[in-house]
Amino acid sequence: MSLISLLIVAAALIGIGLYGAFSQQSFVMLMMGLELILNGVMLAAVGFWAMTGAGAPEGQLLTIIVMAVMAIEMAMGFALVVAVYRGKQADMTESLSGFKH
Amino acid sequence: MVETLFALLVVLGMLAVGSYAVAVIDGAAGAVLGRTAHSNVFLLPIYQCASFWLVPANTTEAPDAWAWRLAPVLYLTFAAMGLALVPWSPSFIPVDLTTGIVLWGALEPLATVAIFLHGWSANSHFPLLGAYRYVSLGLSYILVSMFVLIGVSLPAESLQISAVVESQRELWNVIRQPLGLPLFLIVGLGISFWGPLNFADSSDLAEGTSSESSGRAKLLWQFGRAAMLVAFSAIGASAFLGGWLGPVLPGPAWVILKTLFILVLLLVLGRLLPRLSPDRFLTLAWVLLLPLAFVDLVWAGVEALP
Amino acid sequence: MTFVDLTFFVCAAIAIYAGWRVFRTDSMVRASFFLLISFIAVGIIMLLLAAVYLGVALFFMMAVEMMVMALFMMMFMMNPAGLNPMNMVHQEKVAMGIGIAAFVALSGVAVFGDFPSRPVPDGLDPVVSLGKELLGNSMLVFESAGVTLLATMIGVVAMTSHRGRFGEANEGSVPPGLEPGGDPAGKPQENDQKQQGHHHHH
Structure with a gap:
């Protein structure tokens, strides 16, 4: 387990997440792509903290903040899905052409 | 290496002996309270195991076979992980993680996932209804349990379960934080869906999540429920009743006695408490139990001030 | 190994x-x-x-x-049960390209980047150091995250409530067409059935 192998795993997760976020039509699947990106980001952050940060606590703090961002993203995403479904009766990104109802 | 092997054996032994004890105590409680017919409470669990073992397995149309097989195994594994966190004495702790309390807090939502998978994967109505029911209730159990456990770790100034036990040398948490243990017991009945809080596998849903499983799969599921109850009692004994602390007897003996005490309390309560409808219990959980958990946390915080 | x-x-x-x-x-x-x-x-x-x-x-x-x-x-x-094969994607080739490009670029950074080797010191307790940081030097950051979460909760409840300032949330809601720009799927048929049912009653 070296920093290089950790970062390559993180890069793979970010790559797959980007693919998902750009290709999926459903909001919830799109959010899964975003989550996967953040998964890779957290892995890279912890990797840097453990291997190059000399135990600086800010490295762990960054990961906590990413977790908070994930929670916010999930909550806002689900609220958006519910709101769009009420307005358009669909959960596809294509159905959202504007923010009017 | 020998120590690891011994720890593994202790956890596996606790799984087997504890689950058997759950069946015996539950049968005895039922007999004493006059809820079930008298029979040999020590042999009955073995007969039941044998009959489950011999019944052929059921299958449904297009189940998610992997998840259906895996869910009982996962549930039992989470119970075993919980048992591994229990400290037996200052020198013998199978898994002494510095964040043991958080790991136990993580096992509860993971168990929720296993219960949901068990109901969902059968591809049948009643199991799915049971699974949905459990998830809607499970979120409130998780929150209550988490606040109560944060309260326990405040006086210990640590998230390590052995440190929590050590912090109770002068005063047990059951007295220091009187709201903690009752709330924790309710969560325990909920997580292993036992007695009045058996909403996931209840008889009004024809046994809910396990209505389509039979034979050995069902035996494994019941085993997991009993093991989860044991793990919960053991963690509760460490977090509230001072774990290995006690006079005369050695530490492990105290752990076993206190675990048995909580187990008997849970099983008798399971027989005595009235059963609410799930929606009323959901309201109760959010409107009464969760605020009580907040009060417990504030209480613990004020008490822990120097 | x-x-x-x-x-x-x-x-x-x-x-x-x-x-x-x-x-x-x-x-x-x-x-x-x-x-x-x-x-x-x-x-x-x-x-x-x-x-x-x-x-x-x-x-x-x-x-x-x-x-x-x-x-x-x-x-x-x-x-939802996944009993039928399904793949709902758009611009899949572009998305794959972006994913692979990001992977190649980031692993390039990992392989060719020059990072110092400063592992976690032996005596450090990661949990204690994180706790001290969260409630010490970085308390502002931590509390901002908390306040943001609270704002999220309020915003989410406002967004998902059945009724808003301008009436029902699903007022005038029409399902999307089966083909782009086509007639709305589902809903008119339901109305037809209702009317038919009405007729049967009389």
């Missing part, structure tokens, strides 16, 4: 494979639990890296999040 290395490679393989399967399974429930598996594998890697709190916190956060995700999937997606 040590035990730590072996665990790392197994977990890394599981994390990547499960992450890939998220977008390659027909069932939405399976998709969200594959994502959970990916997160748990990353959490175990974090435990290997001595980030004891973060790894375990990832377990419980993601177990709850993915459980909720699975429920939303079943509420909103067509084909």
Whole structure:
């Protein structure tokens, strides 16, 4: 387990997440792509903290903040899905052409 | 290496002996309270195991076979992980993680996932209804349990379960934080869906999540429920009743006695408490139990001030 | 190869494979639990890296999040059980290109970048140091995250409430057409059936 192998795993997760976020039509699947990106980001952050940060606590703090961002993203995403479904009766990104109802 | 092997054996032994004890105590409680017919409470669990073992397995149309097989195994594994966190004495702790309390807090939502998978994967109505029911209730159990456990770790100034036990040398948490243990017991009945809080596998849903499983799969599921109850009692004994602390007897003996005490309390309560409808219990959980958990946390915080 | 290395490679393989399967399974429930598996594998890697709190916190956060995700999937997606094959994607080639480009660029940074080697010092307790940081120097950051979460809760409740300032949230809601720009699917038919039922009664 070296920093290089950790970062390559993180890069793979970010790559797959980007693919998902750009290709999926459903909001919830799109959010899964975003989550996967953040998964890779957290892995890279912890990797840097453990291997190059000399135990600086800010490295762990960054990961906590990413977790908070994930929670916010999930909550806002689900609220958006519910709101769009009420307005358009669909959960596809294509159905959202504007923010009017 | 020998120590690891011994720890593994202790956890596996606790799984087997504890689950058997759950069946015996539950049968005895039922007999004493006059809820079930008298029979040999020590042999009955073995007969039941044998009959489950011999019944052929059921299958449904297009189940998610992997998840259906895996869910009982996962549930039992989470119970075993919980048992591994229990400290037996200052020198013998199978898994002494510095964040043991958080790991136990993580096992509860993971168990929720296993219960949901068990109901969902059968591809049948009643199991799915049971699974949905459990998830809607499970979120409130998780929150209550988490606040109560944060309260326990405040006086210990640590998230390590052995440190929590050590912090109770002068005063047990059951007295220091009187709201903690009752709330924790309710969560325990909920997580292993036992007695009045058996909403996931209840008889009004024809046994809910396990209505389509039979034979050995069902035996494994019941085993997991009993093991989860044991793990919960053991963690509760460490977090509230001072774990290995006690006079005369050695530490492990105290752990076993206190675990048995909580187990008997849970099983008798399971027989005595009235059963609410799930929606009323959901309201109760959010409107009464969760605020009580907040009060417990504030209480613990004020008490822990120097 | 040590035990730590072996665990790392197994977990890394599981994390990547499960992450890939998220977008390659027909069932939405399976998709969200594959994502959970990916997160748990990353959490175990974090435990290997001595980030004891973060790894375990990832377990419980993601177990709850993915459980909720699975429920939303079943509420909103067509084909929730995954009994039929399904692949709802747009611009897939472009997306694949972006994903591969990001992977190549980031692993290029990993391979060719020059990072100092400063491992965690022996005496450091990661949990204590994180706690001291959260409630010490970085308290403002931590509290801002808390306040942002509170704002999110309020915003989410406002967005999802049945009734808003301008009346019912689903007022004038029409389902999308079966083909782009076509007649709305589903709803008019329901009205027809209702009227027919009415006629039968009389």
